Amino acid sequence: MAMKSFLLGVVLCVLFAGGMAFAQDQSFEVWRETFATQAQASGVLPQTLARVLPTLSFDESVIELDRKQPETQLTFAAYKQRIVSPARVQRGRQLKAEYASLLAQISKRYGVSPSMIIALWGMESSFGTSPGSYSILDSLASLAYEGRRASFFQNELIEALKIVQEEKMDPDLLEGSWAGAMGQCQFMPSTYRRYAVDFDGDGRRDIWDNDADALASIAHYLQAEGWKPGVRWGRAVKLVRPVPAAQIGLEVKHPLSFWHTHGVQLMSGKPLSLIGPTASLIQPDGPRGPSYLVYDNFRALMRWNRSTYFATSVGLLADQIEGGK
Numbered sequence: 001m002a003m004k005s006f007l008l009g010v011v012l013c014v015l016f017a018g019g020m021a022f023a024q025d026q027s028f029e030v031w032r033e034t035f036a037t038q039a040q041a042s043g044v045l046p047q048t049l050a051r052v053l054p055t056l057s058f059d060e061s062v063i064e065l066d067r068k069q070p071e072t073q074l075t076f077a078a079y080k081q082r083i084v085s086p087a088r089v090q091r092g093r094q095l096k097a098e099y100a101s102l103l104a105q106i107s108k109r110y111g112v113s114p115s116m117i118i119a120l121w122g123m124e125s126s127f128g129t130s131p132g133s134y135s136i137l138d139s140l141a142s143l144a145y146e147g148r149r150a151s152f153f154q155n156e157l158i159e160a161l162k163i164v165q166e167e168k169m170d171p172d173l174l175e176g177s178w179a180g181a182m183g184q185c186q187f188m189p190s191t192y193r194r195y196a197v198d199f200d201g202d203g204r205r206d207i208w209d210n211d212a213d214a215l216a217s218i219a220h221y222l223q224a225e226g227w228k229p230g231v232r233w234g235r236a237v238k239l240v241r242p243v244p245a246a247q248i249g250l251e252v253k254h255p256l257s258f259w260h261t262h263g264v265q266l267m268s269g270k271p272l273s274l275i276g277p278t279a280s281l282i283q284p285d286g287p288r289g290p291s292y293l294v295y296d297n298f299r300a301l302m303r304w305n306r307s308t309y310f311a312t313s314v315g316l317l318a319d320q321i322e323g324g325k
Contacts, residue, residue, distance in 0.1 A: 028057075028058045028141075028145055031144075031145045032053055032056060032141075035053075035141075035144065035154065035157070036049050036053055038154070038158075039157075039158050039161060042158050043158075043162065044158060044161045044162060044165065045165055048161055048164060048165045049161070051164075051171070052137060052161060052164060052171050055137075055171065056137060056138060056141045057138050057141075058138075058141070058142050058145060059134075059135070059138045059139060059142045059178075060142075061178070062134070062138070062139045062142045062143060062178045062179075063142060063143070063146045065178045065179075066143060066146070066148060066178075066179070067148075074309075075285055075289075076284035076285040076289060076290075076308075076309050076312070077285060077289065077290075079309045079313060080309075080312070080313050080316065083123065083313040083314070083316075083317060084313055084316050084317045084320060088122050088317065089317065089320040089321060091122065091127060092115075092118045092119060092122050092127070092317065092320075092321040093321055095118055095121075095127055096114055096115060096118050096321055099114075099118075099211070099215070100114070102211070102212055102215065103117060103118070103215065106199065106212075106215055106216045106219050107219070109216070109219070110216070110219035110220055110222070110223040110227075111219075111223055111227060111228075111229030111230075112218075112219040112222050112223060112227055112229070113318070113322070115318040115319070115321040115322040116222070116233070116314075116315075116318040117215050117218050117219050118318070118321055119314050119315075119317040119318035119321055120185070120218050120304070120314055121184065121185065121214070121215060121218060122317065123310070123313075123314050123317065124181075124184070124185055124186040125183070125184045125185070125186060128184040128211060128214065131175070131176060131182075131183050131184050131186070131208060132175060132176040132177040132178070132181070132182075132186075133175050134175060134176060134177060134178045135172070135174070135175065136160055136174040136175060136176050136180055136182055136189070137157070137160055137161075137171055137174055139176075139177075139178050139179065139180050140153050140156050140157035140160055140180045140189075141157055143179070143180070144156075144157050153180065155190070156180050156188055156189050156190060157189075159188075159189035159190040159192075159193055160174060160180075160189040162189075162193065163189055163192060163193060166193075167204065167205065173208065175208065182207065182208070183207030183208045183214060184207055184208065184211070184214035185207050185214050185217050185218050185221075187207060187217065187221075191221070192205070192207065192217075194224075195217055195220050195221040195224060196213070196217045196220075197213060197216045197217050197220050198213060199212045199213050199215075199216035199217075200212045200213065205217070221304065222297075222300050222301075222304070225300045225303045225304070226296060226297075226299065226300050226303075227297055227300045228277075228295075228296060228297055231277060231295055231296070231297050232295060232297065233294065233295065233297045233298045233301060233311075233315035233318070234279070234282075234292050234293055234294030234295055234297075234298045234312070234315055235266075235267075235292065235293055236267050236290055236291070236292055236316075237259075237264050237265060237266065237267065237272075237281075237291050237292060237293050238264075238265045238266070238267050238269065238291070239263055239264060239265075239291055240263030240264075240265060241262075241263045242287065243262050243263070243264070243281060243291075245287075247262070247281065248281050248282065248283055249280065249281075249282065250280050250282065250294070250298075250299070250302070250308075251280075252280055252281070253278045253279065253280050254278060254279065254280075255274075255278055255279075256272050256273060256274050256275070256276050256277075256278075256279060256293075257274045259272060259279060259281065259293060260272045260274060264281065264291075264293065272293075277295045277296065278295075278296075279293040279294060279295050280293070280294050280295075280298075281293055281294075282294055282308060282312070284308050284309055284312055292312060294311075294312075294315075298311055298312075298315065301314060301315065
């Protein structure tokens, strides 16, 4: 029993050593007071804390959702089938036509194609129809208090409070997913503060109810993360013969001439152009699955979401919205 008590004490000390980590005998109210001190030290004004902190509540449903994250690994083929669906492609094309004038303005300013903007909009919030209705402040507070990735969510909660402070926003208007992603483009608070834009000049960076701001914020993010205008994200390719495993992956980049000599062809069977950017070869489902040559714009998509499944699928969706080019 003495040894068990000792180990329990060690565990609690480790939990508290992280500053904001959760321990079972710490109430949400006590955590809130500790958090207030750290938030103020990070630049959140006392009047902002006085306005918001008393309204924060612990949402057990958020913790349940966090603990129920699926462990089953989909194949890329199954994931792509869900994402690049005929219905999503059709709706994307309709909205691209409907928002043609706005998208042309955004594309001119940020250098991102209308089809890519629409594809990310569709991926993140079903074209603005499913942005989420959870209280961002309650969700982030619950996740910061609960303990799993507490430091990350604590920092995002501080960023959210700064949004309330800087944007003079009603805290109740900060809504999104249970995990803290906000609005039509599903930006975390830190991402919002860095990349959201007021495209229509009305004095608010509104990614919730203002389509112009949401779509422009998507494009601004990609531009800021290195998107190159007029360059493809990548393309599906055919292999005449297997490529050595050491040459496959984002960490390997070669000129197109290298891939040509290694038997990489267009899906039509025609040879690759030897003029163009350096590229990497990826195989999301392994050597028996499809192969893609991807360029630096693919890396910008990976900074949006660090999943090869996501980045490849959004690229394919954009191509389909564009018309299969």
